[in-house]
Amino acid sequence: MLIPLAQAEIARTTPQELVASGSWTAYGIGQIEAELKALSAPSGSTMVIDASRIEAFDSVGAWIMEKLRRRLGEESVGVDIRLLKPEFAKLLEVVGQEDIHQAGTAKQDAIPVQNWRESLGRDTAAAFEQGMALLGFIGECTLAFGKCLAEPKRLRWRTVLYNIRSAGFDAMPIVGLLSFLLGIVVAYQGADQLRQYGANIFVVDLVGLSMLREFAPLITAIIVAGRSGSAYAAQIGTMAVTEEIDAMRTIGIAPLELLVLPKIIAMLIVLPLLTVFADVLGVFGGMLMARAQLAVSYVEFLDRFAKTVSVTAYLIGLGKAPVFAAIIVTVGCFQGFRTHGGPDSVGRQTTRSVVQAIFLVIVADALFSVAFSALDL
Template structure:
């Protein structure tokens, strides 16, 4: 934004002189290219002892918005001290430019409208509602692709399924085993202190058995897999969205759900129940060790009572839960990966959401299962 730009390439720098006390003469080109030091010089020449500062613009050659902004800032400081400013011999284009810039600078910035608490709750509720329908749509799309390829075994990507079973199942054995083992120790240790008071030491077998097989093993395994494998699914697919690999797959005729989602769902449905059984074994083993050390129950006595008192239904209930948990974790992880918006920050955000939502839904479903099984006397 400039006025009366000269044709020559060499521009006279902006300059300020003082003709007499309180009178400043501006000369040269007050533009972004030639303003070096002009603002500081202008501030130094302004005499604080005069009531009116006269600014002579008769020698100005060119001026742009940068020069006007520097002048406006200095004029504002002068007016704030109670002094007035009089412009002398300014050309009409420069006055119009000064007036336009001053209006824009003094105009207050528009404030975004403040949302009420009720409005925020409404927007969050609407977003959650839309997200729920999007998730149901994704589940339906996965079911449609599954029914389409189910009659054709040759179209199943067994290599991808086996690879995901290794990553989500076999590689997770150490952390699952250690966690379940320590959890079994904790359950037996906390229960032994109370049972000892009533002389009911042997009941620690039922405590460890039912707690681990029905509740803790499937739940803790699902939570660990949600944080380990569910987040990996979201991060992998989200990164492929960012790098446009998903678009490339669609371009060459490969269905992303067929290639990426279904193998992960099938692999996790196979791996999570097996991990749950492994967690049952290690958890009960940890409880058995603690019962031996704290309550004096021998391993043989523990196993005999475990066999007679813990029914097969407890094991089957835990395994049945794990099938549902596996499907939920895999679907939510893949779904959040596809919702990535195209930058690295979005990958991290969707990965976090996949873990939080998976764990939240797993806990909710576990509570629902507990109520249903209680009503059915299972």
């Protein structure tokens, strides 16, 4: 038959001396915490705790003992715990160190950065670190792609076809609708100005060149970045949190070959096709608005379109699509692999992937514009 341990107790023998006894455990601690809150001593004195009569001691009792020592310390009262069994003293030391570490971390997190230069430096260092990690990720993807070229059987074509459907075919309605509306808006905004000068027919130049060179590839890339890029980051991030990626490495499956390369190949195929689809719908929307606002017939519109919009303008817009595709997939997968911790990290990395992908797409489009202007294209 087990003999129950005595409840934890603490008694004052002298104004500066306490005797702790009983079971200082989760089951035996009882109401002693309320008694400890009432304990006090003159400031500048030392409180001696005789712990020789403590029969059992666990992390709960150690935490309460450490809490008492910390509270009296804030009141400028020293605490001297004597005659505690060596194994109990070791546990008290570990709990005290962990409590101090957590308190220090919380205090550090709570202090706001007052110096803007320090904040700028931290942000710059973090951006540089992330940029270097992204370059490393691109290098790993390039090596994995090289292995697949050397051994084509390593590439999972069924996964490629699935990503073509999810990122391409399923995105056609939203891409087509927004491109059609954008063509209408461009023609409508230019209609009033062109009508004043009797230059109605030049709406064809406005719609054709703006849609084929700039708006169609850019709006398509932004839509796909928000739709598919975020999905890639969320998918890989969830797998990272649930340790599925670690399980792949354990059984000998390369995560890049299974999760990244099929997405890159699929996006390099579908984004140019979606851009062509956006070109057609955008020009069609502009043609409808030109007929309604400027009395430019469909025949006149198409005749002028064939004469003024060159194949070069079409190829310029189409040539941007593969670059945008590589940016979207690389950023989305990269942020997914950087996910760690809990589910909240998945949402955070997904948001970053969308923001960074759209930002880099716009930057790339600006660089294209500068380069084409320098080349007189």
